[in-house]
Amino acid sequence: MNAFDPVSQDLFTFGLWTVGNPGRDPFGEPVRPVQSPDRLVHKLAECGAYGVNLHDDDLVPFGSSASERDRIVASFKKALADTGMKVPMATTNLFSQPIFKDGAFSSNDPKVRAFALQKTMRAIDLGAELGATIYVFWGGREGTEADACRDPRTAIARMRDALDFLCGYVKEQGYGMRFALEAKPNEPRGDLYLPTTGHMLHFISTLRNHEMVGVNPEVAHETMAGLSFVHNVAQAMERDKLFHIDLNGQKIGRYDQDLRFGSEDQKGAILLIRLLEGTMGGKRYEGPRHFDAHAYRTEDEAGVWDFAKGCMRTYKILHARAKAFDSDPEVMALITEMRDAQIDPLLHGGYSKQKAQALKGLSIDAAQVAKRGLRYERLDQLLVEHLLGVRS
Numbered sequence: 001m002n003a004f005d006p007v008s009q010d011l012f013t014f015g016l017w018t019v020g021n022p023g024r025d026p027f028g029e030p031v032r033p034v035q036s037p038d039r040l041v042h043k044l045a046e047c048g049a050y051g052v053n054l055h056d057d058d059l060v061p062f063g064s065s066a067s068e069r070d071r072i073v074a075s076f077k078k079a080l081a082d083t084g085m086k087v088p089m090a091t092t093n094l095f096s097q098p099i100f101k102d103g104a105f106s107s108n109d110p111k112v113r114a115f116a117l118q119k120t121m122r123a124i125d126l127g128a129e130l131g132a133t134i135y136v137f138w139g140g141r142e143g144t145e146a147d148a149c150r151d152p153r154t155a156i157a158r159m160r161d162a163l164d165f166l167c168g169y170v171k172e173q174g175y176g177m178r179f180a181l182e183a184k185p186n187e188p189r190g191d192l193y194l195p196t197t198g199h200m201l202h203f204i205s206t207l208r209n210h211e212m213v214g215v216n217p218e219v220a221h222e223t224m225a226g227l228s229f230v231h232n233v234a235q236a237m238e239r240d241k242l243f244h245i246d247l248n249g250q251k252i253g254r255y256d257q258d259l260r261f262g263s264e265d266q267k268g269a270i271l272l273i274r275l276l277e278g279t280m281g282g283k284r285y286e287g288p289r290h291f292d293a294h295a296y297r298t299e300d301e302a303g304v305w306d307f308a309k310g311c312m313r314t315y316k317i318l319h320a321r322a323k324a325f326d327s328d329p330e331v332m333a334l335i336t337e338m339r340d341a342q343i344d345p346l347l348h349g350g351y352s353k354q355k356a357q358a359l360k361g362l363s364i365d366a367a368q369v370a371k372r373g374l375r376y377e378r379l380d381q382l383l384v385e386h387l388l389g390v391r392s
Contacts (some may be wrong), residue, residue, distance in 0.1 A: 004049030004320070006312035013051040013088060013288045014311075019304055019379045020256075021294035031297055032304070033285040037072075045083035047308050048238070052085055053132075053290060054095035056123035057091040061098060070147055073129065078368040080130070085102040088134060089180075089244055090127025092120045095140030095188065105162035106142045106193060117162060121169055130177045134244045134287070135170075137163070138182040143189030143199055153195050160206060167209035179242040180216035185225040187256050197232040201241060214243030218292060219272075220258055222249035223265075230271045237275065242285055247311070248293035257291040258378045260307050262314030270318045270325075272385055277319055279326040289315060318387075334379045 006012050016037050022030035035043075037059050040051055040105035059076055060069045080087065094116055102108065104116035124132065127135055133293050142159065144150070163179065170177045186196040197217045204213045211212065215236045222229040236242040248354035249269075261308030262269045278284035311313045325331055385391040 004313045004316040006309070006316065008048065008050045008084070010048070010312065011050045011288045012048070012315070013053055013086075013290045014049055014289070014308060016042055016293060017051060018292060018294050019044065019308055020058065021304075023295070023297040023299070028297065032299070032301055035301070039074050041076070041083055041085050042078040043305060045324070047087050047305060048312060049308070051088045051288060052080075052084060053087065053089040053091070053288075054130075055091050056126055057093040057096065059060070059263070060126070062093075065165045073126065077130065085179060086126070087130040087132050089133075089134040089136055089290065090123065090130065091138065093123075093332070094119065094122040095138075100141045103141045103143070103155070105139070105159045106150070107158075108150055113158065113162070115164060120162075120166060124166070124171075124177070128173070128177065133177055134216075135177050135178055136180045136182055136244060138184065138216075139192060139194070140188060142182075142194075143186070143192035145228060147189040147191070152193065156165060156203070157193060159193065160203070164208045165212065167207065167212055168336065170212075171209070177212075178243050179213045181213065182218060182221070184218070184221040184244065184256070187224075195225060197222065197236060201236065201239065202239065203300040205278070205309070214241040216244040216246060218246035219248050219261075219268075220246075220256050220292075221253050223250040224254070226252060229268060230275055233272065235277055236286065237283065242319065243288055245285070246290055246292035247315070260293055261291055261311040262318060263310075266318070267383065267386055269314070270322050273315065273318045274322045274326065274370075275321060279319075279322045281326075306363045308345065321386050321389070324391040324392055325383060328382065328386070329390070331379065331382050334375055334382075337383065 020035055020037070020040050022032045022034055044052055060072050064072070079085075094100055099112055099115060102109075103112070105113060107113050108117070124135060135192045139159070142155065167179065181194070181200045182226070183194055183196050183200045184192050184307050186192055194203055197215050200215050204210050204215070207213055217229065217236060219229050222232050232244060233245065247261045248257075249261055249264040250257050251259075251264055274280050275282070276285040276289070291308070291311040293306045293307070293311060299307065346359050382391065
């Protein structure tokens with residue numbers, strides 16, 4: 001086995017909607033046959049994945065009868081048992097059906113909001129039955145084109161009511177789930193509410209059960225907004241709110257492309273992996289590494305599995321490069337934290353009158369300090385050389 005071949009212990013996961021994507025897009029019909037969820041589970045297991053995630057409708061088609069639902073779920077659970085695959089995360093499709101054309105939780109119509117809660121509770125039940133411990137919320141239709149349709153404050157309040165209600169439902173059922181909120185700036189709506197991870201983190205702080213709610217940042221979504229994905233993930237990790245993560249590739253300024261992980265912006269990808277894997281010394285992310293992406297429309301079924309293997313191999317290759325970079329003596333010398341025995345105690349632990357007086361009394365030659373070169377050019381060059389594999 002190659003060192004970069006994925007194994008279950010890597011915690012790599014894919015959604016049924018990712019490897020099951022038939023290549024349909026807004027301008028063209030499907031180019032690949034639809035594969036059954038059971039087959040997708042078996043094929044992912046063969047590729048070395050740890051688990052599979054799903055929307056409710058990915059597994060049980062919308063409108064299925066109770067008996068049909070039970071038959072499908074029983075067959076799917078057998079596929080999981082046969083392969084050892086897990087379902088770490090589940091979510092609800094609150095965007096495909098016409099009833100959600102103007103939002104789900106934020107809709108002006110109370111019947112729509114009630115239907116969204118009803119559908120989500122049933123989907124949470126399904127996720128719990130399959131063993132999911134993380135439940136993701138992506139508000140794909142929670143937004144507007146005609147902003148005069150509602151006060152955005154009302155929309156946010158409705159979304160808060162929905163999350164508070166569903167947190168209560170999960171607690172009442174004893175499911176032990178945590179919620180992860182996923183931001184996106186736009187698409188399919190002209191503008192989406194709570195468009196970035198930062199918006200989501202603040203929104204979470206206003207919830208009744210904020211301790212059980214975190215975020216699910218996605219590479220493509222933050223890149224669409226022109227933001228640093230690494231910084232968004234770091235902010236979530238710093239507050240212990242990174243409950244799940246969606247990995248893919250994205251060209252800045254484009255529609256949501258969901259490209260193979262690492263196929264774009266390899267520097268951003270290695271910086272992200274340094275953060276997630278703790279190679280720079282910080283706390284490591286212990287959750288699933290979920291790939292929310294899909295194969296090019298040019299591919300047949302074989303190409304889908306090339307895509308899935310490529311996501312996982314690239315992650316492992318970049319992980320190896322990140323470890324080499326952070327253990328490089330020259331790199332370590334360049335990023336070693338500067339220490340000052342007199343000043344350091346004044347900068348930590350918050351305010352005190354004594355610290356304020358001591359800081360005011362410091363004699364700091366600003367011009368002299370400013371003369372020091374930081375050698376970030378050399379540091380960045382070393383990162384590039386490690387990334388290109390010419391330095392070990």
